[in-house]
Amino acid sequence: xxxxxxxxxxxxxxxxxxxxxxxxxxxxxxxxxxxxxxxxxxxxxxxxxxxxxxxxxxxxxxxxxxxxxxxxxxxxxxxxxxxxxxxxxxxxxxxxxxxxxxxxxxxxxxxxxxxxxxxxxxxxxxxxxxxxxxxxxxxxxxxxxxxxxxxxxxxxxxxxxxxxxxxxxxxxxxxxxxxxxxxxxxxxxxxxxxxxxxxxxxxxxxxxxxxxxxxxxxxxxxxxxxxxxxxxxxxxxxxxxxxxxxxxxxxxxxxxxxxxxxxxxxxxxxxxxxxxxxxxxxxxxxxxxxxxxxxxxxxxxxxxxxxxxxxxxxxxxxxxxxxxxxxxxxxxxxxxxxxxxxxxxxxxxxxxxxxxxxxxxxxxxxxxxxxxxxxxxxxxxxxxxxxxxxxxxxxxxxxxxxxxxxxxxxxxxxxxxxxxxxxxxxxxxxxxxxxxxxxxxxxxxxxxxxxxxxxxxxxxxxxxxxxxxxxxxxxxxxxxxxxxx
Amino acid sequence: xxxxxxxxxxxxxxxxxxxxxxxxxxxxxxxxxxxxxxxxxxxxxxxxxxxxxxxxxxxxxxxxxxxxxxxxxxxxxxxxxxxxxxxxxxxxxxxxxxxxxxxxxxxxxxxxxxxxxxxxxxxxxxxxxxxxxxxxxxxxxxxxxxxxxxxxxxxxxxxxxxxxxxxxxxxxxx
Numbered sequence: 001x002x003x004x005x006x007x008x009x010x011x012x013x014x015x016x017x018x019x020x021x022x023x024x025x026x027x028x029x030x031x032x033x034x035x036x037x038x039x040x041x042x043x044x045x046x047x048x049x050x051x052x053x054x055x056x057x058x059x060x061x062x063x064x065x066x067x068x069x070x071x072x073x074x075x076x077x078x079x080x081x082x083x084x085x086x087x088x089x090x091x092x093x094x095x096x097x098x099x100x101x102x103x104x105x106x107x108x109x110x111x112x113x114x115x116x117x118x119x120x121x122x123x124x125x126x127x128x129x130x131x132x133x134x135x136x137x138x139x140x141x142x143x144x145x146x147x148x149x150x151x152x153x154x155x156x157x158x159x160x161x162x163x164x165x166x167x168x169x170x171x172x173x174x175x176x177x178x179x180x181x182x183x184x185x186x187x188x189x190x191x192x193x194x195x196x197x198x199x200x201x202x203x204x205x206x207x208x209x210x211x212x213x214x215x216x217x218x219x220x221x222x223x224x225x226x227x228x229x230x231x232x233x234x235x236x237x238x239x240x241x242x243x244x245x246x247x248x249x250x251x252x253x254x255x256x257x258x259x260x261x262x263x264x265x266x267x268x269x270x271x272x273x274x275x276x277x278x279x280x281x282x283x284x285x286x287x288x289x290x291x292x293x294x295x296x297x298x299x300x301x302x303x304x305x306x307x308x309x310x311x312x313x314x315x316x317x318x319x320x321x322x323x324x325x326x327x328x329x330x331x332x333x334x335x336x337x338x339x340x341x342x343x344x345x346x347x348x349x350x351x352x353x354x355x356x357x358x359x360x361x362x363x364x365x366x367x368x369x370x371x372x373x374x375x376x377x378x379x380x381x382x383x384x385x386x387x388x389x390x391x392x393x394x395x396x397x398x399x400x401x402x403x404x405x406x407x408x409x410x411x412x413x414x415x416x417x418x419x420x421x422x423x424x425x426x427x428x429x430x431x432x433x434x435x436x437x438x439x440x441x442x443x444x445x446x447x448x449x450x451x452x453x454x455x456x457x458x459x460x461x462x463x464x465x466x467x468x469x470x471x472x473x474x475x476x477x478x479x480x481x482x483x484x485x
Numbered sequence: 486x487x488x489x490x491x492x493x494x495x496x497x498x499x500x501x502x503x504x505x506x507x508x509x510x511x512x513x514x515x516x517x518x519x520x521x522x523x524x525x526x527x528x529x530x531x532x533x534x535x536x537x538x539x540x541x542x543x544x545x546x547x548x549x550x551x552x553x554x555x556x557x558x559x560x561x562x563x564x565x566x567x568x569x570x571x572x573x574x575x576x577x578x579x580x581x582x583x584x585x586x587x588x589x590x591x592x593x594x595x596x597x598x599x600x601x602x603x604x605x606x607x608x609x610x611x612x613x614x615x616x617x618x619x620x621x622x623x624x625x626x627x628x629x630x631x632x633x634x635x636x637x638x639x640x641x642x643x644x645x646x647x648x649x650x651x652x653x654x655x656x657x658x659x
Contacts, residue, residue: 004618004621004622004625004626005626006625006626006629007626009629014630021637024641025640028644068629068630069626069627071627071628071630071631072630107648109644109645109648112641112644113641113645113648116641119637123634129628129631131628131631132630132631132634135631135634135635135638136634138638139634139637139638139641142638142641142642142645143641145645146644146645146648146649149649150648152648152649161649208592208596212589
């Protein structure tokens with residue numbers, strides 16, 4: 001009886017993923033032996049693991065390798081995104097431990113689940129096969145559903161987890177249907193082969209099955225990146241989920257969604273660009289406007305940042321609608337800087353908050369500038385960057401994204417983007433007005449800043465300011481990363 | 486002959502699915518669903534995909550159905566009188582969406598037929614049955630990573646379910 005020969009596989013491209021998976025499983029085992037109350041050690045181990053994985057990922061820069069008969073690849077594009085995922089996970093781990101301790105849910109399962117989410121995101125960015133991308137997305141989502149509902153004694157957290165799970169599964173259905181139709185139209189799931197087959201079609205847009213597949217895939221991913229009109233889950237899930245996980249969710253998975261979108265649409269379906277860029281034009285305008293206008297009316301700061309994260313997905317979609325090298329590099333740069341500024345802002349929210357998710361409104365920032373000047377300055381940096389004011393990374397990112405739209409001739413798209421950005425200044429600066437111009441409330445009791453969260457704040461401030469002052473270094477990396485596409 | 490069997494089975498599958506949705510008693514609904522799944526399994530067999538037919542029976546009609554019944558029994562849902570009929574506000578959008586998706590599916594099929602008729606292509610020869618060996622080769626040679634990923638994902642789905650389902654002793658203050 002002759003056996004099926006398994007081809008020799010090169011493990012290099014998925015080495016960081018293997019490392020993190022093994023670490024996650026090891027942590028699950030170690031968890032049993034660590035008494036409750038000292039689970040923070042697991043966090044320290046996983047932070048070191050994330051840094052080590054970052055070294056492994058970084059070593060692969062500029063050395064493209066393909067493996068598993070073309071279903072996964074190590075290229076600069078994947079490497080850049082993997083670094084973003086690791087940064088978001090590392091920062092999330094740093095800000096978790098104080099919050100989880102306070103809310104009384106510092107359970108050991110947290111850290112393996114975060115690491116596992118990262119494995120899924122990495123495979124989404126590195127996958128060159130629709131199957132790999134889909135499974136990466138599922139790996140990420142399943143862990144995220146649990147993380148959103150991680151505070152299991154809190155009803156709001158339960159609600160967030162359940163809502164995310166139901167709507168997420170629903171959107172996964174759309175995505176899978178789209179992938180199945182694409183497979184039906186082209187006969188392959190390998191992205192390079194899809195590109196070749198679609199390239200040979202005389203009029204690809206006349207192939208209804210392919211176009212339907214493309215639309216359904218776009219729907220599925222638009223849900224994951226929280227683009228309007230598929231954004232309804234975002235405010236409730238972001239508000240209910242434990243704050244560090246909200247921070248993580250808004251940075252990593254959003255970037256992962258964009259990584260998969262960019263790879264599928266720019267590599268597999270560039271011949272349909274005329275069709276999808278029109279759609280993305282509308283999607284970008286809708287997402288920016290809905291996000292920003294709704295954010296104006298929010299008092300709960302987590303809800304406000306949820307709508308702001310919808311708006312930021314819209315800015316990134318502007319670059320995607322342009323669909324050129326500048327736009328793609330702009331998305332990469334923006335996702336990186338968004339990771340720093342958003343997680344930084346959430347770290348400050350954690351420090352303002354009290355047990356039971358109390359102190360979660362914009363008004364609770366009153367007087368922070370007098371009581372804790374350093375913290376207020378950090379928060380101001382993040383808010384300036386979110387609003388897109390120089391010299392922060394947020395400004396450079398937006399500048400790049402909007403100029404890609406102008407290059408492509410989408411002047412109106414850029415104009416709408418700038419107007420939206422101007423409107424957003426109102427709700428970001430409102431927080432600053434409270435910090436510096438309002439009297440603090442009487443019972444202002446300060447939460448102490450633990451070293452991990454201080455470190456995360458330091459990294460975030462540096463990550464927000466340095467790319468804003470010397471953007472060329474990171475932009476060069478981003479441009480090299482999208483060269484392969 | 487095959488065509489007649491196909492139409493009978495397709496009818497059973499569609500009617501079974503409709504009844505599974507409209508039936509108020511969950512256990513009855515599941516039984517209708519099983520009927521529908523069995524006829525789909527035979528349709529797969531007719532389409533020269535015996536392996537998929539076997540999977541359909543083992544996984545869907547077998548394992549997943551047992552899981553459904555188990556959950557229904559565990560949550561004690563077998564009381565149809567407790568069921569609440571959805572309001573028109575709830576089913577109207579669903580109906581509209583279903584209409585859109587059926588219409589687009591019909592458009593795909595019609596356009597396929599139209600283009601096939603225009604090309605006057607000869608009827609495609611029946612595909613040879615896919616041997617299991619071929620499926621296995623495809624699975625483990627081309628999609629080896631996917632197989633590994635699925636197993637990893639199941640493990641962590643289990644971890645997550647276990648975590649969320651676990652009641653902690655003495656509240657959450659430990």
